[in-house]
Amino acid sequence: MQGDDAELAAAVHAAQHGDETAFRTVYRAVHPRLLGYVRTLVGDADAEDVTSEAWLQIARDLGRFSGDADRFRGWAARIARNRALDHVRMRGRRPAIGGDETELEDRAAEADTAGEAMEALGTDRTMGLIAQLPQDQAEAVVLRVVLGLDAKSAAAVLGKRPGAVRTAAHRGLRRLAELLDAAVGGDGAVLDGVPAQRESHSGTTKPAGVTDSRSRTQKDM
Template structure:
């Protein structure tokens, strides 16, 4: 019996050899999670950053030699994080340039922080975004990488350059904060 991981690993092998259908399997499996993760990071244009992430992944896929599904997912989300940081720097430079020239006011930025977890079962993505908006950036990013991206603690620690213990603490605190939110309690009452 073939598992999801086996199917992903086969698609990854096909994508490495240039098979578009194999790459499509990777994209369909990971693109929605990547978009949500980039929203957690506060990207202004999530679709553009995701596109840049996938372009770099396609361009550098020949360099990804070791590992299967888990390692590829960690590699992709690391690229996404780097592209998000680049976008934030570019946005800051652009806003600074506008402010120094006095031509216009900076655009308003809306930060969305979605997460999917058993705490949020039954919630729409929009409701989840509203709930996670109350988390600290650190907690939101850890929750997104662990829950949305499905990465293990060690992979999240490497991406964020934190210790595994710090990742576990941030995850625990973020999920505890979400579970104590009265809006979650209201949903739990309705479901019972």
């Protein structure tokens, strides 16, 4: 278990036993990414309210949760997704869950990865670009890369097969890389808040100001 995951798992366990400080630790660790996910479902205007409703349910049902940090993130994301879809239905809008997943299920992912897109996912501008993706791809990217769920956990949240989620995430990352390339000038200047690229120790490019994270191969995706 990674250090951050071990800390989150310990905080969840303590929160289940009534430790309010531990619950605040859980909230601080998960909320920003959970909010980003809800934004892909309901938009900016309603995201805070819907995510708050999700946290109320998370706090209420926390005692019944069992599992590690990754399972907790998936559990929280599933609650948030249900609250978001309830919100969309209540407003009488058609849920923005796009794409025909039957097309994705039997298609293998491409061999390459969109590393630059993954490295830049922490920026507000990139989260805005994610919102431009087809909904199935946006959800898969946020769950897999931003929330850090494995394919099986993300599939459980979305009610899809792991292979479909991998393919949707891969397609979304490729499209996201194209959007980032279009936003960044050829001279490396920063456009619209997207960080310029800098050289990493491994010889690959990465956005300035973005720290290294655990690398993901296409097999991981």
